[in-house]
Amino acid sequence: MAAAPAPRGAPRLLLALAIFTYACDACKTVTFHVPSQLDAGKFVGRVNLEECLQSANRIHSSDTDFRVLEDGSVYTASAVLFSSVKRHFTISLSNAQEHGDKKIQVLLEHQTQALQPSHPEEKVLRRAKRRWAPIPCSMMENSLGPFPMFLQQIESDTAQKYPVYYSISGPGVDKAPLNLFYVERNTGNLFCTGPVDREQYDSFEIVAFAATPDGYHPEFPLPLKIKIEDENDNYPIFTNSTYIFTVAEHSRVGATVGQVCAIDNDEPGSLHTMLKYSIVQQLPVAPTLFFMNPTTGVITTTTSQLDREVLDKYQLNIKVQDMNGQHFGLQTTATCVIHIEDVNDHLPTFTRSSYVAFVEENTVDVEILRVSVEDKDLINTANWRAVYTILSGNENGHFKIVTDPKTNEGVLCVVKPLNYEERQQLTLQICVANEAPYYRETTSRSAVSTATVTVNVKNQDEGPECVPPVQTVRIKENAPVNTRSSGYKAYNPDTKGSSGIRYKKINDPKGWITVDENTGSITTFRNLDREAESIRNGLYNVTILATDEVGRTCTGTLGIVLEDVNDNGPVILKKAAVICKPTMSSTEIVAFDPDDPINGPPFTFSVEEESDRDARRAWALTKINDTAARLYNQNDAPFGPYTVRVRVTDRHGLSSVTPLNVIVCDCITEDDCSLRGLPRTGAGQFRLGKWAILAILLGIALLFCILSTLVCGVTGTARKPKPLPDDVTQQNLIVSNTEAPGEDKVYSTNGFTHAVGGVGTGACGTMGSGLIHGGQETIEMVKGHQTLDSCRGQHHMLEACGPGRVEVDTCRGAHSEWRSFTQPRLGEKVQLCDQDDGQGHAQDYVLPYRYEGQGSVAGSVGCCSDRQEEDRLDFLDHLEPKFRTLAEACVKR
Structure with missing residues (x-):
């Protein structure tokens, strides 16, 4: 690096370069001797930072005019002019990981005397060409020396006028490998002390320093790279x-x-x-x-x-x-x-072109022949293992051929018995291939190895054959007993005849037939019924055992096809129906005929003429399809149960009458009607509705009130009871038997509640045919034409056991009609309460009771009290737990 031009007072400045010394103790004050003026970027000195703090990752100078590098070198950050002899600043060292914090005091002293030149005679410095720059340097690996071996010389411009000392550091000097390079302190000659292996160290990066005797560094450190030249010393x-x-x-x-x-x-x-x-x-x-x-x-x-x-x-x-x-x-x-x-380049070939095998007839799952092949491919691989196929002669599936995995042979077996009488000899053509495909994409069929196998069938003495195993005969149902028909036939396979064969039935579910031992013909033992429970599709199966002269047997099935006779009229299976008003006005009925369809639908539906005339007028039928019709009421029948007799006739005129129990109910679904206590089926079961539950909850209080009004005396003259008309008893009186004698019963006749004493002496126990067992029955009279829903006004209550008359006020229209119909009949019945067994006038009478005014909590128990609507009965749907159990017992009887 070239130095900047020296200022006018340069000789005096250079003579004043400071000699710096390190402090002996770590973190102590370090003194540098410097000239009075320093340019920016000038090297001042070096501080040994490691002696103060081993690993400092933060270095800070308190004076911004000086900067400190990581190696401890101190440089001027700007031009510095010393106004006094001394100047000092602090270098702070810190390590965040070790939480270390050290400080070094640096003292700068102004040098007042200039340095003496190397040659006293030279009073003026002269500028020369500088050589302080990186010089390419290399050495051959594994060099033989002699060592130490000169590499090159490093030199600073300052050495031309002043004494300069040189030093180096880095790998090969003070780092591994140690002491491999050194430099002469005075001359700057760089030497190598021994051979170097390039495969271990391909180059060295060292740093050269130049310093004056007083410790001043006139040059920046010089990076110097020494490249190790390769020698072909490694074998591939x-x-x-x-x-x-x-x-x-x-x-x-x-x-x-x-x-x-x-x-x-x-x-x-x-x-x-x-x-x-x-x-x-x-x-x-x-x-x-x-x-x-x-x-x-x-x-x-x-x-x-x-x-x-x-x-x-x-x-x-x-x-x-x-x-x-x-x-x-x-x-x-x-x-x-x-x-x-290995590839499959050799096809397997049979060792022989033809084979002969023997097998007895009727044998199965037996090995009859083994065939072998040759293959040059690798043994026990897919290229060697053989796959055998029967090409022809096995159309009936009597044979199969498999591969023995150990020997690679083909094993021919019989899987379906052969019959000597049908065929004595068979010819099979077999071929062989490998599991792996041939290595060429296409192979002609002629290249595949084939062989012929002749199979001879040996005759065997056989027992009888039941062929076909299922044989049938046809007999009309209801045929007369002892009707004879052809039966089952077994054959001798050798003679194709049936001589010497004996027959015996081993399974006849209903015992309907007998079997002739010699001929196998059958004779009916009982009447045959096509509609019997176990008969399916008119077929009755009998198992027959056939035995030859030596005791060999076979078993067959004789199917007796029962030809249908129109001996059953169509019937309605569901004998109970519910019509929920007003959501529906009719109900659907479906008929079934157990006879064959040829003797069955289409059906004709009609209301039986023997039904009461009112029912015939009230009910009508419309056809839906061949097996179903719709039953509806023409006169808006009141709520209650009805019996409608429906006749169903098949296509040939055979008919049957089915009594239907039809319930007209105020409901949305059939389940709603069942909860009201109306019967759903013809089984005689009853379920209680909300009115019945209310009667049970209030029964104790009402029972004492009703018993106080009904007193049957023994006074009065004897009268002969007038029998009720047939139509009235059939329609209006319904008898409901109890399972055992019980307590007092309550029966209702359209709102009139009458208590019948189970142990009393009143003649009510003999009233009509509906009262038997001493009055232990409940008579329920149902009005056939009008309901009592419209009876809302004031009215008088029934008066029994009095002058022999029952008075009921008019209840607005419909009630008057009901009164004219029931008064003469009820009068006769109630009059009987005036007499005892001896036709004497009774001591007590039925007391009158009347409506007590508007807003009565109890309401009326007169003719209109049995209202069909459910006013103020919502509480029955929200009973407390102790009453809910009672309600469930009444509903789910």
Whole structure:
């Protein structure tokens, strides 16, 4: 680096260069002697930072005119002019990891005397050409010396006028390897003390320093690189001593076999590392089959005639040489073994062209023949293992051929029994191939090896044959007992006849037939019913056992096809229906005929003429399809149960009548109606609705009130009860038996509640045919035409056991009609309460009761009290737990 021009007072300034000294103790004050004026970027001195703090990662100067480098060198940051003799600042050192913090005091003292020149006679400094610059320097590795060996000289311009001392540091000096280089202190001559291996150290980066005797550094440190020149002292080395490759036989020319690789530790990119590969020798020698690329080391084939069956392995001796293969280059050898991989280039062939085998008839799963083949491919590989196929002669599937994995033989087996009487000899054509496909893409069929197998069938004495195994006969159902029909026939396979065969039934589910032992014919033992429970699709199966003279047997099935007779009328399976008003006005009924469809639909539906006239007027049917019709009411029937007799007739006129239990209910779904206590099925089951639950909850209080109004005396004259008309009893009186004698019952006749004493003496127990067992029945009279929903006004209550008359006020229109219909009948029935068993006038009477005014909490128990609507009964849907159990017991009876 060239120095800046010296100012006018330069001689005096240079003479005043300070001599600095390090403080003996760490972190003590360091004193530098400096001139009175310093230019910017001038070297002041060096502080030993490591003695104060081993690893400082932050260095700070308290004076901004000076900067401190990491090696402790102090430089001026700007031009400095000393106005006093002394000036000082602080260098702060810190380490964040070790939390260290040290300070070094630096004292700058002004040098008042100038330095003496090296030659006293020279009073004036002269400018000379500077040599303080990096000079290329190199040395040969593994040099033989003599040592120490001169490398070059480093020199500063300042040395021309003043004494300068030189020093170096860095790798090879004060760092590993130590003491490999040194410089003469006075001359700057750089020497090497010993040989260097380039593969270990390819270059050295050292730093040179120049300083005056007083410690002043007139130059910046000089980086100096010493390059170690390479010598071809390393042999190329293969990555493996032996390479093993595999190539398929019959590979094309130029097919890649493998690649070898070598490394050289000499300098990359030089002739010392330019490698060349070659094949030294091939074993066996001739012919030459492989080629090696001299640059990449890739081995390829030079022919397509590699044949594993001729030779399955080759060995190559290979060489690699540096200096691009020059004769003076270093070389190394290795071995390469090449295995020839097998391909399916040989087809298997049969050792014989024809074979003969024997097998007894009726035998199965037996081995009858073994065939062998020859194949030159590698044993126990897919190229060698054989696959056998039967080309012709096995259309019926009697045979199969498999491969024995140990011997590679073909094993011919019988998998389906043969019949000597049908065929005595069969001819099979078989072929063989390999598991792996042939190495050529296409192979003609003629190239596949084939052989002929003649199979002779041996005769065997056989038992009877039940052929076909299922035989059928047709008999009309309801045929007379002892009807005879042809039965089951078994055959002798040798004679094709049935002589000497005995028959016996071993399974006759219903015992309907008998079997003739000699002929196998059948005779009916009972009437046959096509509609029997176990008969499916009119077929009745009987199992027959056939036995020949020596006791050999066979089993067959005789299917008796029962021809249908129209002996069943269509019926309605669902005998109960619910009509929810007003959401629906009709119900759908479906009929079923167990006979064959030819004797079944289309059906004709009609209301039975023997039904009561009111029902016939009220109900009508419309056809939906061949098997279904819709039943609806024409007169807006009141809520309640009804019995409608429906006749269904099939296509041939055979009919049957089904009584339907139809319930007209105020509901949304059928389940809603069942909760009201109306019957859903014809099984006689009842379920209680909300009115029934209310009656149970209030039963105790109402029972005492009702019993106080009903007193049946023994007074009065005896009257003969007038029987009720048939139509009234069928429609209005419904008898409901209880399962056992119970407590007092309550029966209702359209709002009139009457208590019947179970142990009393009143004649009510003999009232009509509906009261039996001493009054332990409930009579429920249902109005057939109008409901009592419109009866809302004031009215008188029924008066029984009095003068023999029951009075009921008019209830606005519909109620008057109901009164005219029921008064004469109820009068006769209630009059009987006036008499006891001896036709005497009773002591007590039914007391009158009347409506007590508007807003009665209890409401009326008169003719209109049994209202169909559910006013103020919502609380029944939200009962407390202790009452909910009672309600569930009433509903789910």
